[in-house]
Amino acid sequence: MKSISMEQKEKTMQMLFMEVSRHYAGRCFQQFAEMGIHSSQIPIIMILNRTDGCSQKEMAEKLEIKPPTVNVSIQRLEKAGIVCRRRDEYDQRIMRVYLTDKGKEIVEQISVRVKEMEKMVFRNFSDAELCLMRRFFEQILQNLDDMPGKPVVKCKFSKKESVDKC
Numbered sequence: 001m002k003s004i005s006m007e008q009k010e011k012t013m014q015m016l017f018m019e020v021s022r023h024y025a026g027r028c029f030q031q032f033a034e035m036g037i038h039s040s041q042i043p044i045i046m047i048l049n050r051t052d053g054c055s056q057k058e059m060a061e062k063l064e065i066k067p068p069t070v071n072v073s074i075q076r077l078e079k080a081g082i083v084c085r086r087r088d089e090y091d092q093r094i095m096r097v098y099l100t101d102k103g104k105e106i107v108e109q110i111s112v113r114v115k116e117m118e119k120m121v122f123r124n125f126s127d128a129e130l131c132l133m134r135r136f137f138e139q140i141l142q143n144l145d146d147m148p149g150k151p152v153v154k155c156k157f158s159k160k161e162s163v164d165k166c
Contacts, residue, residue, distance in 0.1 A: 024117075036080065037082075037106065038076070040073060044059060044070065044074065045077070046107075047063075048083065048103070049099065049104075053098055055096055056071055056074060059097070081103075082106055083099055084097075084100050
């Protein structure tokens with residue numbers, strides 16, 4: 001086990017939290033890049049995994065980004081054979097987006113890699129420590145939600161939400 005340097009002792013909780021977050025995200029993005037997926041495409045792929053056949057407009061609303069931004073990502077995913085677009089059977093003006101078989105395989109690969117990463121990140125923690133850490137993370141999220149003002153970014157495709165719509 002590495003000894004803790006003086007610099008690490010002096011880091012604030014916020015600095016450590018941000019460093020862990022950046023480092024973890026960087027490792028995840030590296031894993032996705034090895035699969036040929038850009039990190040910005042992951043939310044679209046995961047939305048489609050939960051609700052295949054979303055419209056581009058629904059995805060843009062869910063991700064709180066502009067429809068043209070979604071369109072660019074979908075075009076790239078379509079070119080890579082990960083998604084396909086089809087007109088809505090009831091309203092021909094609406095384009096629905098679906099995962100292809102390759103896209104479904106990518107979702108499986110993402111799931112496996114995320115589980116592997118989680119195993120590596122949380123190794124050497126006891127079940128009690130992991131339970132406590134989960135409780136701390138949930139409390140941090142609640143504290144952030146309770147802060148006054150509108151949050152800048154909030155994940156809108158968590159498992160807790162209904163999966164009836166995008």
